[in-house]
Amino acid sequence: MAPTAPTPSDAPTGGSGSVHPAHLTRPPLGLRERKKLRTRMAIRRATYQLIGEQGYEATTVEQIAEAAEVSPSTVFRYFPAKEDIVISDELDPALEAALRARPADEDPLDSVRQVITQGLTAALRADRAAVVQRTRLMVEVPAIRARMTETMTTTSRLLTNALADRAGRPRHDLEVQVFTAAVLGALREVTLYWAGRDHQDDLIELVDRALRMLRDGIRL
Template sequence: MAATAPQLGLRERKKLKTRVAIRRATHRLIAEQGYEATTVEQIAEAADVSPSTVFRYFPTKEDIVLSDEYDPVLVAELRARPADEDPLDSLRTVLTRSLATFVAEEREEFVQRTKLLAEVPAVRARMTETMATTSDLLARALADRLGRAHDDLNVRVFTAAVLGALREVLLYWAGRGHVDDVVGLADGALRRMGQGWRP
């Protein structure tokens, strides 16, 4: 994944370091005392920044929980897929690779994130919005590969459906106590999408 990530300048690296510090402090506090009990003031203190800095980087507490730096990597990987590859295979490969990286490198944070996604309505609602942003970015990249307009409805619906399937996999995984192979679940679900629905 790192090979296709955009290179960052010094200022961007400093911003990323601050974002990561805030996010890690948030996950640590939530693990210790729960989501509702964790305040922005506590997060700021734990991350050694001011509350205004937290809000500058993350408008809401839900954004801290759900944010990551994967969107640019996903777009870059999708654009790098073979031009003649089936669009579903391209998206499936890019998404499951990203998921595998997240699970391997940040499993504890990812488990907590999906647990909150399943249990906290505000997090789930915000997830819908953040996934819409990701869907738009991926749909644009896919439209370029297919020679379609960025607002092509078929491309938008297709991309949103794939991400919707991934969301349901994450909710299922969290609901079963994170015991399954989430990458395998996602890969299987997206492969079945290409075969059409069967009971």
């Protein structure tokens, strides 16, 4: 979904896509999950460092594996494609849980806005440089941008399920699916707009502006 930043060792981490919230409340991770998370984070840190030094295209999975002190097969086990290292994260379940935890009588768009803006605020506070680097790559590398669009399907399904359950509607309800698609589409465009303008604007204000446009009706 949205830009996210690497987080401390046992916290849920993002790298979204799409505009994705970070630092959402989740149950404590077990030892195995923490080890997996540390490996994923090591791979991401190595990737960002190498890309910063030599560019995206020149950075190979073999180089990433060596820098992260893992095997290339381990990199591919965690990230099926190189683009996934930049855009994937573990936050979709946390996003769904946070959305379900919002007051039942709250307007769905307000619930989404609260979850997204809280997560983005935390991500920017934790590591703005990583968020900037990630979103810059989304603009500069067509393969990353295309992969970002593909991976939004998972986020869309989880959000659709949460919103449908809250509203007492079937999960295949057309209106719910259109609502979710509109929100995620708006967040994608906000991400690209923010990065395309060299991250000069206030990202939270841009998100609010885009979601207000959905709430008030799209008029030019």
